[in-house]
Amino acid sequence: MKTIVSWLTITLVGLVLGACSAVDSVSGGAGETEIRSGKIEQITQTQMQTNHDSGVGAILGGIGGLALGSLIGQGTGRDVAMVAGALAGAAGGNYAEKKKYDQPMDAQQIIVRTHSGVLVQVTQPINPALKKGMNVYVEGSGNEARVVPQS
Template sequence: MKIKLIHSILIINLFLVACGSEMMPSKQTTGAVIGGLGGGIAGSQIGKGRGRDVAMVVGTLLGAALGGSIGSSMDQTDVLRTQQALSYNRTGQQVSWQNPDTQAQYTVTPTNTFRNNSGQDCRSYTTVAVIEGKREELHGTACRQPDGTWKASN
């Protein structure tokens, strides 16, 4: 029960931060929310009792920091390349590119394909980004929308 409460509070806080005063969240905010959720979920799987609580909080904070950094560097071209990787690459087949404007390097690898409870096609994926010489890795899940685009679901 305590874990669910802490998890709920973290999720609500992340969404409140994401909404802020803007109607449309920034790339950095979106990345931070997705990274924070993924980090919180990963942290909740570690340890027991108080140790699990700490791991969940640390996971959320680290995930938000990494996701925010990756999200802030991605422009529309990078998002399109990620969408294409999720649409066309086989599981385990990576695609890499370097953004000519930002010099950031990205590698996206779909890691699992499945249908969610709503019947949507979904894919787990890993994004590795090298931004200003720093390597960052983000794990996420996205589901195909009716218009054919992929929307992060964690």
């Protein structure tokens, strides 16, 4: 019994710590950010997948399943029920989180020609202030890049 509880505790701590990430300039923390300027050549309406894979649903579902499993039986049967409850709860919690929060959202695909002549394509949530031919900044890079109007 103590061995199973120990393993479940270690697994839960590993999941919680694995959900944490270091904050740096790439992940949105303090640091330098690349900013390019240019002119919008094209704006196309599209959809983008949200990124809400925080793991909170799986963790809370696993804890709830573990708690419910602990109410069943005694001895080895109880241990099995706790493990099964934790696994089923984690799977259910993850599914519920994705169902509620991981829905596609309206977005714009924006193509900007920078002053150096390079074309940059960014897909981001809709910003109604952006229009074709407008002078803009492209802030950041990769999935974190955003097009914003020049003031």
